[in-house]
Amino acid sequence: MTRLFCAGICLFALAGCGGTGKPDALPSGGKVTFNKTTPPVGALVVFHPVDPAFEKRIGGKPFGKVKDDGTFALTTFAEGDGAPEGEYGVTIDWRPPAKENKAGFSLTEGSAGPAKLKPKYGNPQQPFIKVTVKKGDTNQFSFDVD
Numbered sequence: 001m002t003r004l005f006c007a008g009i010c011l012f013a014l015a016g017c018g019g020t021g022k023p024d025a026l027p028s029g030g031k032v033t034f035n036k037t038t039p040p041v042g043a044l045v046v047f048h049p050v051d052p053a054f055e056k057r058i059g060g061k062p063f064g065k066v067k068d069d070g071t072f073a074l075t076t077f078a079e080g081d082g083a084p085e086g087e088y089g090v091t092i093d094w095r096p097p098a099k100e101n102k103a104g105f106s107l108t109e110g111s112a113g114p115a116k117l118k119p120k121y122g123n124p125q126q127p128f129i130k131v132t133v134k135k136g137d138t139n140q141f142s143f144d145v146d
Contacts, residue, residue: 022057025083029139032072040092129143
């Protein structure tokens with residue numbers, strides 16, 4: 001009886017060690033340039049987790065939008081919180097902005113027109129860019145695209 005009780009306590013304690021909770025996001029982001037000079041303002045940078053189970057665990061993909069100075073901050077759980085530690089394939093999608101009417105409403109849904117970057121930057125199944133977000137690192141990445 002004592003052995004059964006001890007075994008039950010051990011199993012109960014181990015059940016709490018499964019790591020099913022969401023991992024912490026580490027501050028991360030970086031800078032994107034087009035042909036080493038121009039910031040691709042408005043481009044969408046997405047970090048695709050290499051491990052599909054990890055993507056499911058965090059509930060999606062960290063992403064950020066390139067600002068006027070070329071910088072971006074990643075968002076996973078809350079705006080600008082960063083990305084959880086792990087390996088990622090990176091896609092960058094830059095398209096002309098949607099056209100707006102005089103009232104400021106979009107006349108087209110999303111972006112207007114084809115991608116301005118080569119297709120190699122937009123394939124999450126075979127990412128051209130790969131990065132690792134690590135605890136203790138700055139996790140600031142620089143990408144020059146063409």
